[in-house]
Amino acid sequence: MTSHRAEPIAVHAEALTRCFDDPHRDDTTVAVDQLTLSVHHGEVFGLLGHNGAGKTTTIRMLNGVLAPTRGKLRVLGYDPTEEGAILRRHTGVLTETPSLDEKLTAWENLTIYGRLYGVDELDLRARVGDLLEDFELDTRAREMVGAYSKGMKQRLALARALLHRPSLIFLDEPTGGLDPVATRQVHALITRLSRRGGHTFVLCTHNLLEAQRLCHRVAVMEHGRLVAVGEPATLARDLWQGVRLEIELDPGPLTGVPLPPEVRDLAWDEEGHVLSLWLPQRDDVPDLVAALVNAGRRIYQVAPQEPTLEDVYFALHEASLGEEGA
Amino acid sequence: MSDSGRPGRMIAINWRTLRTLASRDLKVVTRSKAMMLPMVIVPLIFVVALPAAVGLFAPQMAASGEMEDLASFLEMMPASMRESFAGYNEAQVIVVALLEHFFAPMFLIIPVMVASTIAAGSFAGEKERKTLEALLHTPTTDTELFLGKLLASWVPAFTVGLSAFVLYALVVNLSAWQVMGGLFFPNATWVTLVLWLAPAAAGVGLGTMILVSSKVNSFQDAYQLGSLVVLPVILLVFGQLAGVLYLNVLTVLAIGLFLWLVDAVILWFGIRTFKRSEIIARL
Numbered sequence: 001m002t003s004h005r006a007e008p009i010a011v012h013a014e015a016l017t018r019c020f021d022d023p024h025r026d027d028t029t030v031a032v033d034q035l036t037l038s039v040h041h042g043e044v045f046g047l048l049g050h051n052g053a054g055k056t057t058t059i060r061m062l063n064g065v066l067a068p069t070r071g072k073l074r075v076l077g078y079d080p081t082e083e084g085a086i087l088r089r090h091t092g093v094l095t096e097t098p099s100l101d102e103k104l105t106a107w108e109n110l111t112i113y114g115r116l117y118g119v120d121e122l123d124l125r126a127r128v129g130d131l132l133e134d135f136e137l138d139t140r141a142r143e144m145v146g147a148y149s150k151g152m153k154q155r156l157a158l159a160r161a162l163l164h165r166p167s168l169i170f171l172d173e174p175t176g177g178l179d180p181v182a183t184r185q186v187h188a189l190i191t192r193l194s195r196r197g198g199h200t201f202v203l204c205t206h207n208l209l210e211a212q213r214l215c216h217r218v219a220v221m222e223h224g225r226l227v228a229v230g231e232p233a234t235l236a237r238d239l240w241q242g243v244r245l246e247i248e249l250d251p252g253p254l255t256g257v258p259l260p261p262e263v264r265d266l267a268w269d270e271e272g273h274v275l276s277l278w279l280p281q282r283d284d285v286p287d288l289v290a291a292l293v294n295a296g297r298r299i300y301q302v303a304p305q306e307p308t309l310e311d312v313y314f315a316l317h318e319a320s321l322g323e324e325g326a
Numbered sequence: 327m328s329d330s331g332r333p334g335r336m337i338a339i340n341w342r343t344l345r346t347l348a349s350r351d352l353k354v355v356t357r358s359k360a361m362m363l364p365m366v367i368v369p370l371i372f373v374v375a376l377p378a379a380v381g382l383f384a385p386q387m388a389a390s391g392e393m394e395d396l397a398s399f400l401e402m403m404p405a406s407m408r409e410s411f412a413g414y415n416e417a418q419v420i421v422v423a424l425l426e427h428f429f430a431p432m433f434l435i436i437p438v439m440v441a442s443t444i445a446a447g448s449f450a451g452e453k454e455r456k457t458l459e460a461l462l463h464t465p466t467t468d469t470e471l472f473l474g475k476l477l478a479s480w481v482p483a484f485t486v487g488l489s490a491f492v493l494y495a496l497v498v499n500l501s502a503w504q505v506m507g508g509l510f511f512p513n514a515t516w517v518t519l520v521l522w523l524a525p526a527a528a529g530v531g532l533g534t535m536i537l538v539s540s541k542v543n544s545f546q547d548a549y550q551l552g553s554l555v556v557l558p559v560i561l562l563v564f565g566q567l568a569g570v571l572y573l574n575v576l577t578v579l580a581i582g583l584f585l586w587l588v589d590a591v592i593l594w595f596g597i598r599t600f601k602r603s604e605i606i607a608r609l
Contacts, residue, residue: 020607060606065462067603088465099460101350103357115346116464160460 009074010168010200011039011062016071018057018224031057033224035071039217041167044194044201046215048208048313054224055204056096059170062202063091076168089118092161096172096204098153102146106137106156109145110163117164131159135189151182158189169193172204183210190214212309220313222320228312235316236307242280248273248301249292257295260284276305339473343466347474348481355444355482365443369436369486372429373494380424381501388416396423402569403427421502426511430519430573431562436490437528438559441483443549445535448475449605450548459609462602472600475536476593483528491520518578526585531555533592540605 016035019028032054039045047055060066062075064084073080078087100109110128119127132138135155145153154174161169174190175183191214193199205211211218212232219229228235244265251272264278279285285302292299355361400408400423407427411419452458466474491512498511512520534555539548562581565571 063463065602065606085465085467088463091463093460093463095459095463097456097459099457101354101457102455103354104350108353112346112350113460113464116343116461116466118340118465157460 008041009038010041010043010076011037011045011202012072012074013037013058013062014072016058016061016073017069018054018061018066019069031224032061032068035221035224035226037219037226037229039200039202041200042194042197043216044190044203044214046211046218047202047204047221048206048211048218048309049221050206050317052223053221055221056172057224058221059093059172059202059204063088063093063170089164090167092164092166092169094154094157094161094169094171094174096176098157100145100153100157100160103144105142106132106145106148107141109156110160113160114163119164127163131163135159149182151178151185154178154182154186155189158186162193167198168200168202170202170204173207174203174205175207175210187213208308208310208313218309220316222317225320227316227320232309232312233306235309235312242278243282243285244278244305244307245276245285245288246301246303246305247275247277247289247292247299248303249275250298252297257297258291260287260291263288340466340470343470344474344477347466347471348478351444351448351475351478352482355447355478358447361443361447365440365486368439369490369493372432372436373490374497377425377429377494377498378501381421381498381503381505384417384420384502384505387420396420399423399428399567399569403572404574407572407574417505421498421505422510425498425502426513426516427573428566430516431559431566433490433494433516433519434524434527434559434562435556437483437487437524438531438556440486441479441528441532442535442555444479444482445475445532446539446548447545448479448536449540450542451539451545453543453609454545459606462606468600468602469597471602472536472596476532476596479532479536480525480528483532484525487520487524487528491516514575515573515578518575518582519573523578523582523585526582526589527559529589530558530585530592533589533596537592537596537600540600541608543608 014036016032017030018032019030021027022029035054035058047058049055057066061068061073062080064075064078064080064087067081075087076090080087101112104112107128110131111124114124114128115121129138132141135158137152137156137159140148140152145156148156158171158174161171171190175186178186187210190201190203194201194214201214203211203215215232217229217231218235220227220235228238230238254266254275260279262280262284264280266275266277268275279288285304289299289302396419400411400419411422414422449458452461461471495511499506499509502510535548538551542548542551562571562573566573571577
């Protein structure tokens with residue numbers, strides 16, 4: 001089920017907007033506001049944001065189950081608003097809650113959804129069996145899903161999303177509420193599928209470590225608006241120029257050491273062995289090391305610290321709050 | 327959204343999808359004690375307990391001489407219907423009046439109730455069980471979703487109605503065997519009622535309930551709002567008691583035709599207005 005309209009871009013949204021009437025306040029809430037982004041074939045694309053940032057609403061619009069209020073949208077070459085049913089034959093969705101029928105067995109859950117996704121009856125039995133084995137659920141395939149652990153349910157829901165071999169997979173908080181072991185299993189599955197090729201992922205998460213580990217590019221959303229989009233490293237470079245260093249050296253004050261004048265954010269760790277600081281340019285690093293050595297300090301290690309996605313996210317978040325305050 | 331079945335556009339229905347949607351709901355319903363209990367207990371009261379009591383105790387009721395209510399019920403009947411009692415003794419009159427005439431409209435409660443109970447759980451129940459979102463993300467069209475839910479309620483309602491009728495026929499004939507001296511049930515009115523009117527009444531009940539169920543958030547809300555569809559059946563019962571309307575083949579055919587037309591309107595309205603986009607917006 002991978003033949004869809006061949007276009008280089010898997011998802012293209014332009015000024016996508018969705019408003020909801022709020023009957024309690026006699027008002028309208030803008031859940032997604034002028035969202036413009038593109039997702040390339042084969043990439044793992046992260047949608048980051050707090051709860052209520054508009055991530056789930058975006059996925060619903062991208063998959064043609066929720067009509068946008070305004071904006072243009074193409075997904076796998078289809079217009080989700082007009083061709084939703086056809087589009088959904090090529091997409092798989094892991095919803096925020098596993099959305100499984102707990103009074104049915106794992107086998108029944110997958111078989112029923114296989115039929116709804118149009119999987120050929122001859123292929124269905126083998127496909128369901130293979131997936132249950134792949135996701136290590138085969139030994140409990142005939143048990144009611146209600147008896148499953150959270151991790152098992154999540155794995156089954158992920159198996160269901162892959163059942164019809166979709167080319168575009170939406171994952172809405174795929175590890176929400178999972179323990180570390182189950183989280184690692186889900187991450188490994190996504191990485192394996194991504195490396196195997198042929199799949200594009202749109203991953204909604206507020207787990208920044210997860211996004212950093214899995215996503216090629218991320219979009220940060222705040223109150224329905226797109227704050228930034230790009231590779232995590234690029235976003236970091238855009239936000240912070242210069243370099244953050246951690247230097248392990250013998251303890252002692254830095255008095256008498258001729259530090260470059262632009263050095264900032266000097267701080268020692270609790271034991272007084274590791275000095276962290278920020279330099280405006282990479283070229284300042286050898287000068288700093290030379291100054292320390294010349295001052296008679298013994299250096300054991302110099303490690304550049306790349307900003308994490310978490311740093312990026314919170315910097316963008318604070319910037320966004322600042323803009324709102326202004 | 328176009329797959330909501332926009333008017334004027336040809337809608338291709340995938341029958342495999344419809345069968346799958348219906349069988350999925352049926353599996354879930356049959357495994358839920360909370361839904362199965364009323365669907366078993368109420369029919370058992372109507373088709374086993376009450377008719378068996380009438381059939382077995384008719385001679386005692388006749389002997390007690392307290393027949394005033396029944397006499398007035400019979401007096402108000404059209405002459406043509408009253409003729410069907412010619413040659414019967416008092417106990418036989420009680421059996422025929424109650425089991426053939428009085429219980430006929432009450433029997434309609436069974437398919438309507440079964441249809442309404444399943445339909446109430448269709449969307450509202452799925453919202454409660456948190457199973458609806460994945461279903462809305464499947465490539466089923468809005469029309470298929472609506473029709474699938476309709477079938478999931480209508481097929482068991484018709485099946486339970488038919489089974490209840492067979493059971494009722496067995497119970498009334500066996501329990502009243504001594505009084506009637508042989509088989510006396512069913513008559514043409516009952517056969518028409520079960521095969522023509524009951525499925526139409528179930529259709530009205532479930533169509534209304536599915537539309538209600540798609541707009542509210544819980545099974546209880548849907549059931550409370552949608553249970554109003556039983557009112558017409560209760561009106562039929564009282565109509566017959568008051569001598570306003572008696573069920574014979576002709577009236578059953580006429581009421582059935584009217585309800586089938588109402589079904590057609592509900593179907594047309596449902597296909598036009600049922601939109602997954604509106605349902606998911608309320609999740």
